[in-house]
Amino acid sequence: MESPKTTETLASPGLDPMLPRPFVLKSIEQENVDTWTLELEAVDADGDLAFEPGQFNMVYRLGVGEVPISISSDPTRPERLLHTIRSVGAVTGGLCAMKPGEILGLRGPFGNAWPVSLAHDSDLVFVAGGIGLAPLRPAIYQVLSERRRYGRVVILYGARSAGDMIFAEELETWRGRFDLDVQVTVDHATGDWFGHVGVVTTLIPRAGFDPTHTVAMVCGPEVMMRFTVRSLVDRGVASEGIYLSMERNMKCAVGFCGHCQFGPSFICKDGPVFSLPRVERWLDTREV
């Protein structure tokens, strides 16, 4: 299916899900060397912006192309829409180079949500690697907005180095809360880092949660998720209680084109969030 190519295709809300809706870039903030957070505002101010944690939008850089990007903002404040984007190619690079006031197109929100309510009365552990903290952040906000419904809440975050972290200030704020256990680790460090060093899986064996009553939500590159789920299972967390966000590339986002087929599932319409038993055998598959 062809991506929309011209500004004339930008649509009004509620119309064809294949037509992007115009948004203006309100502000853009650099997170690290290759990642930026974009704050967007709908041009048609009265359109609905509600979304669920884990959902994504198809973000269209006019004249360049369209890519799926998770929403990284607070679902309880949907009027403030944020996308955190790592510049890896033509479209993401084009989006990260935008200036406030410029227009882009959005289709969405698409996809299913992190099952935060399934974790009521259980411990909840979020494990994020690199840019993977962005799709998890809305779920963290959601949980913090109803903190009393959960047992222990643990956030384990791994980045290549201190400079590669995203949301560093917010992690520091969360770390100061008594009702959250936030642990950050980097792969290697020089003298200016005083925290944990080692890959994120090394935090799992000693993290403070009861594995028999835990729901885990994991997001990061597939290789990181593969090793993370192994450590969680080794710790005693049931496969059924482990959820992953699969971010293989997609095109139409509505289940037509087959670009994002992952085994028997389409990431765009069945995911991106899957329980481990649904994707387990595909995680170890080299080509899907």
Place this chain on the structure above:
Amino acid sequence: MSITALDSLLKEHPFFAELGDEYLELIGGCASNVKFAAGEQVFREGQDAKGFYLIRYGRVAVELFAPGTGSITIQTLHEGDILGWSWLLPPFRWHHDAKALDLTRAIHFDGTCLRKKCEEDPRFGYLIMSRFSQVIVSRLQGAQLQLLDLYGKTDHGKPEND
């Protein structure tokens, strides 16, 4: 620390689990308490590896020194972790630097004393060797994952330009 306190500490630690009273006594006979101030060097690469440490509290950074770059921390160890395996294998020299990040208390186990006991009692030697193999394997796995660059490069499949 009294003999009984050391004894119960070793008994409760998973690393020494199922060694049995007799062997725990042997190990206890090679142990002594040590303390490092924050920033103090525990050992340096190339020095004689005189034994291993069980960290009781505090944190230790395992570092590699690279000329021009300085010290790079490749692992941090915490309460309950085992530090050091070079004492067990020739040439009995440390492969890394180790530095206390906070005030750290540990139990030091004398390598010469333990190696002697391993040689005298091959079953004891096997039990020690298999436990340290796990330490070495887990360090190797950590290094392999760091090499894989878990968070940086994405391998999610190629977008097609059709």
